[in-house]
Amino acid sequence: MRLKNNQRKALKESMGAALGQLRRARYIPFDTGRLDRFTQVDDSDIRKNEVRIVCDVPYAVFVYHRPNVVFTRRVNWNARAFWFEPFLTGHFKGFVFREFAERLRELNEGIK
Numbered sequence: 001m002r003l004k005n006n007q008r009k010a011l012k013e014s015m016g017a018a019l020g021q022l023r024r025a026r027y028i029p030f031d032t033g034r035l036d037r038f039t040q041v042d043d044s045d046i047r048k049n050e051v052r053i054v055c056d057v058p059y060a061v062f063v064y065h066r067p068n069v070v071f072t073r074r075v076n077w078n079a080r081a082f083w084f085e086p087f088l089t090g091h092f093k094g095f096v097f098r099e100f101a102e103r104l105r106e107l108n109e110g111i112k
Helices: 002-025 060-064 095-107
Strands: 039-045 050-055
Touching (some): 002 039, 002 050
């Protein structure tokens, strides 16, 4: 049971780390800050080992899938559509997997 709990904790923490990295890289468009404030880790399905980052504002899907939208880059200089793309195919590819492995290793240290 402890291993399963550690797995779920590592999963949630690694997604939190990914969200932090996403914010530090400044990919999320930022005008009023609402999109950034309402982007969070959703762990409601953690029992099924599913954790996701969600943007809980009505226009998030529209903004995400519109590469022709011109973003203000005053605050987030890397603002763009498809802001999760660097984690899927770009510079941060594999980030979540590495974070998960590291956190799981730390949590399971000393378990025999």
